[in-house]
Amino acid sequence: MEKAQENSEIESPFCIIKKESNTSYELTPxxxxxxxxxxxxxxxxxxxxxxxxxxxxxxxxxxxxxxxxxxxxxxxxxxxxxxxxxxxxxxxxxxxxxxxxxxxxxxxxxxxxxxxxxxxxxxxxxxxxxxxxxxxxxxxxxxxxxxxxxxxxxxxxxxxxxxxxxxxxxxxxxxxxxxxxxxxxxxxxxxxRYDHKVLLGLKALSELSRKEAAQSLYVYLESMPAGPLYISMKRFRERLALESQIKDQNAIIRRALADLVRIGYLDFTEYKKGREIMFVINSRSPKLQAIGRATKK
Missing domain, CATH: 1.10.10 (Arc Repressor Mutant, subunit A)
Structure with missing residues (x-):
């Protein structure tokens, strides 16, 4: 939720300053x-x-x-x-x-x-x-x-x-x-009070109950800037910090991304760049209103 207010001394750690208008708004949990x-x-x-x-x-x-x-x-x-x-x-x-x-x-x-x-x-x-x-x-x-x-x-x-x-x-x-x-x-x-905070929607976490890999990727993707993202499979593996074999980690990540598509959060494309597996995150819908889809090139 955003609440506009005059820019004064910031006491709340959930206050975000809009530099272009010199006003601020409150992120309210x-x-x-x-x-x-x-x-x-x-x-x-x-x-x-x-x-x-x-x-x-x-x-x-x-x-x-x-x-x-x-x-x-x-x-x-x-x-x-x-x-x-x-x-x-x-x-x-x-x-x-x-x-x-x-x-x-x-x-x-x-x-x-x-x-x-x-x-x-x-x-x-x-x-x-x-x-x-x-x-x-x-x-x-x-x-x-x-x-x-x-x-x-x-x-x-x-x-x-x-x-x-x-x-x-x-x-x-x-x-x-x-x-x-x-x-x-x-x-x-x-x-x-960090410059970049996110108002994290909890509905997705509820929809992903007991799916910790999908929950982890959800909060990671929600922390990223708006717009398309280019993320490697290697970076996803680093974020999840799993200890299984790489092929098993890749399978867990693909299932997690599929879960994010299933709940209507994610639209992504998987492709190969040389020997590296890459993902284009085309769009994200925190309100889970998008028709998610996954494609491969």
């Missing part, structure tokens, strides 16, 4: 859409997690290019930026991250700590009231544990300072008071 920093969608932070990976889910990503424009990086001269932690799933961890962003969007950034009812936080994570039980609480606890494990490291060649922080500093699920307490790092709030 709701039950159908979530505001997401583009960098986290493009990087392999949220990916499919196979059952065999549950005991080995670590990742290390060089995020220097994607996050070097952050104010904290520019001011301190940080040019070497890395993200590492537990591999985060699309099925649960990403939905919990959506809940964290929604909670901060509603309760503000005047304090690093916010507190809200567990039932409200659960709804922000996509749970229905009838689904809130002991098992759901355990899953949310595990997801918050995974999110808090994600460490961001900022260093620079010509600076004596460095920064180590987390996506989530602390989270408390209090069953006695039925409340959730979340603590964030104020130096990372600017991440949500």
């Amino acid at each position: 709701n039950s159908n859409k979530s505001v997401q920093p583009v960098a986290l969608l493009r990087l392999s932070v949220f990916t499919p997690v196979a059952p065999k990976e549950k005991g080995k889910r670590d990742f290390l990503i060089d995020a220097s290019e994607e996050l070097s424009s952050l104010e904290v990086a520019r001011q301190e001269g940080y040019t070497d930026i890395k993200i590492q932690g537990a591999k985060l799933s699309m099925s649960t961890d990403f939905k919990t991250w959506i809940g964290v962003i929604s909670a901060f969007s509603k309760y503000g950034y005047s304090s690093e700590k916010i507190t809200l009812p567990f039932s409200e936080f659960a709804r922000m994570c996509g749970l229905k009231p009838t689904d809130i039980n002991g098992r759901a609480r355990a899953r949310l606890h595990d997801s918050l544990f995974n999110l808090s494990s994600v460490t961001l490291s900022f260093r620079g060649k010509n600076t004596k300072k460095s920064l180590v922080t987390h996506l989530v500093q602390r989270a408390v699920l209090n069953h006695e008071t039925d409340q959730v307490e979340i603590v964030g790092d104020s130096s990372l709030w600017e991440l949500y």
